[in-house]
Amino acid sequence: MAVHKEDTSHCYVQFGRMALPNQYFAGRVGSRFIIALRDEHKILGVRCDKCKKVFVPPREYCERCMSRLDDNWVELSNEGVITNFTIVRYNDKHLPRKAPYVLALIKLDGADTPFAHIVEGIDPSKVTVGMRVKAVFAKETTNTILDIDHFEPL
Amino acid sequence: MKRVAICAVAQHKNESDIWYKRFQGMLLDILEEIQTKTGMDFSEQRGVRSVVSCSDDVFDARTISDNGVTDVLGAHYREEEKIAQEGLNAVGYAMSIILSGHEDLVYLAGHCKESQPESRNMCTNLGYDPFYGRPIGLDFTNVAALQAREYMHKSGIGDEHLADVVVRARQWASRNPYANATELVEKGEVMASPMLCDPIRRLHAYPVSDGAVGMLLASEERAREFTDTPVWITGFANCMDSYFLGDRDLSSNFALKKAAANAFRRAGIKDPKKAIDLVEIMDAYAYQQPMWLEGLGLCDEGQGARFIEENGPATYNVNLSGGMLAGNPIMLGGLYRAAEAVLQLKREAGEHQAADVKRALAHGTTGGAGQFHTVLVLEI
Numbered sequence: 001m002a003v004h005k006e007d008t009s010h011c012y013v014q015f016g017r018m019a020l021p022n023q024y025f026a027g028r029v030g031s032r033f034i035i036a037l038r039d040e041h042k043i044l045g046v047r048c049d050k051c052k053k054v055f056v057p058p059r060e061y062c063e064r065c066m067s068r069l070d071d072n073w074v075e076l077s078n079e080g081v082i083t084n085f086t087i088v089r090y091n092d093k094h095l096p097r098k099a100p101y102v103l104a105l106i107k108l109d110g111a112d113t114p115f116a117h118i119v120e121g122i123d124p125s126k127v128t129v130g131m132r133v134k135a136v137f138a139k140e141t142t143n144t145i146l147d148i149d150h151f152e153p154l
Numbered sequence: 155m156k157r158v159a160i161c162a163v164a165q166h167k168n169e170s171d172i173w174y175k176r177f178q179g180m181l182l183d184i185l186e187e188i189q190t191k192t193g194m195d196f197s198e199q200r201g202v203r204s205v206v207s208c209s210d211d212v213f214d215a216r217t218i219s220d221n222g223v224t225d226v227l228g229a230h231y232r233e234e235e236k237i238a239q240e241g242l243n244a245v246g247y248a249m250s251i252i253l254s255g256h257e258d259l260v261y262l263a264g265h266c267k268e269s270q271p272e273s274r275n276m277c278t279n280l281g282y283d284p285f286y287g288r289p290i291g292l293d294f295t296n297v298a299a300l301q302a303r304e305y306m307h308k309s310g311i312g313d314e315h316l317a318d319v320v321v322r323a324r325q326w327a328s329r330n331p332y333a334n335a336t337e338l339v340e341k342g343e344v345m346a347s348p349m350l351c352d353p354i355r356r357l358h359a360y361p362v363s364d365g366a367v368g369m370l371l372a373s374e375e376r377a378r379e380f381t382d383t384p385v386w387i388t389g390f391a392n393c394m395d396s397y398f399l400g401d402r403d404l405s406s407n408f409a410l411k412k413a414a415a416n417a418f419r420r421a422g423i424k425d426p427k428k429a430i431d432l433v434e435i436m437d438a439y440a441y442q443q444p445m446w447l448e449g450l451g452l453c454d455e456g457q458g459a460r461f462i463e464e465n466g467p468a469t470y471n472v473n474l475s476g477g478m479l480a481g482n483p484i485m486l487g488g489l490y491r492a493a494e495a496v497l498q499l500k501r502e503a504g505e506h507q508a509a510d511v512k513r514a515l516a517h518g519t520t521g522g523a524g525q526f527h528t529v530l531v532l533e534i
Contacts, residue, residue: 006175088291090275090350092273092275094293
């Protein structure tokens with residue numbers, strides 16, 4: 001396509017604010033996880049006996065061997081280890097914290113898969129892979145993984 | 155075996171904010187260029203009767219995003235299907251329509267304006283589930299940063315290597331009339347650029363970009379009606395990795411290796427290092443260039459650092475367009491790569507033309523941190 005300078009006089013731009021209140025069912029497996037987290041401050045995973053793996057977040061089937069997992073719940077520790085992290089240094093409306101903050105993958109004791117969460121209570125530049133952390137539960141529920149407010153170093 | 159050709163491609167110039175032109179207008183310019191190049195029309199008898207579009211509802215801020223563009227794609231009164239996926243997959247879809255024997259001509263066009271939403275990261279945050287991913291603020295930038303840390307550790311890549319990748323990308327982009335970020339940068343400038351999301355610096359990330367791409371695909375029987383230099387699709391494959399980040403080995407290139415193996419098998423390629431003359435890969439962030447090259451087998455496993463030190467990207471003609479680092483909208487990163495590979499094979503790449511390109515590879519990816527990869531092998 002030929003590249004040329006456009007005439008931009010008499011051009012009008014409309015601004016939108018697309019928003020649609022809606023609902024999401026967490027599913028039966030997701031509901032059990034969220035309710036245990038919210039009401040009992042328990043973090044649950046599911047175990048695949050065939051693959052010998054404990055998954056968190058939980059899911060109904062193992063995607064590797066297709067075994068049904070939703071009758072094989074495991075209670076995980078509130079403590080675990082940072083397996084990976086980044087320091088988010090930009091601000092945006094979808095982000096849960098003001099920059100800079102630490103986004104980490106955390107593998108709880110008893111789980112085989114890490115999951116993403118926030119790490120606080122430490123200077124971001126001091127965070128390392130291998131650091132032990134524990135869950136700090138939120139005072140108010142959101143019925144999401146943010147019922148754990150954040151993780152902090154042990 | 156039936157063969158499918160890409161007869162012609164058209165690219166809209168990538169810019170960071172084409173606010174003064176609707177994407178419909180961008181697509182019309184693209185269509186008219188394809189028609190000028192090929193003489194293609196939409197007649198019932200010999201013209202295009204099947205159109206494949208590619209767009210994303212969230213970026214377009216409307217549902218059925220193809221609905222807003224079908225008239226300027228020539229899609230009214232004939233078949234039209236939308237790919238809501240990275241656009242290289244639209245090439246595979248168009249190919250399938252022709253291979254099935256249903257149609258012998260397909261017009262394909264994709265558009266995306268990353269400038270329309272207030273933030274592209276807000277769009278990609280919606281790619282995550284509402285319970286475990288979205289509340290934590292996952293988006294394609296911060297998830298890429300997690301992958302960058304893991305991959306850089308595995309392959310010995312440091313800040314200097316990433317700066318080399320960006321400096322070279324800008325050098326090539328400056329020769330590409332369709333590229334967005336064409337200003338030359340120096341290594342020190344890249345290394346001093348502020349951290350965006352450790353270890354990704356601002357200059358390691360592709361700029362916000364608006365663009366559109368069109369292509370005409372034809373069966374072997376009809377391709378030469380539209381071009382003297384048809385480019386043949388000889389291999390296409392894609393592969394999807396697990397959804398949850400923690401389920402994936404982020405530095406393993408699992409999905410890309412599978413996609414590449416399948417595309418190479420279909421193209422009859424045994425050793426990609428010997429068989430491929432030019433590569434266009436979708437490197438949205440600098441670390442992804444060596445990482446995806448490892449996944450494609452052009453760089454040895456875990457040897458990304460050495461590969462860059464030994465000028466591997468020059469040896470394999472990697473991203474002579476400037477690549478994704480020079481800026482394409484995320485929905486079209488792979489589709490722009492394919493368009494560039496086609497130009498190279500047709501010897502129409504102008505100032506960034508490589509010598510003796512007989513077989514080229516185009517790569518696309520989507521899903522945070524390369525969850526999903528697509529590989530296309532093209533030959534002249």
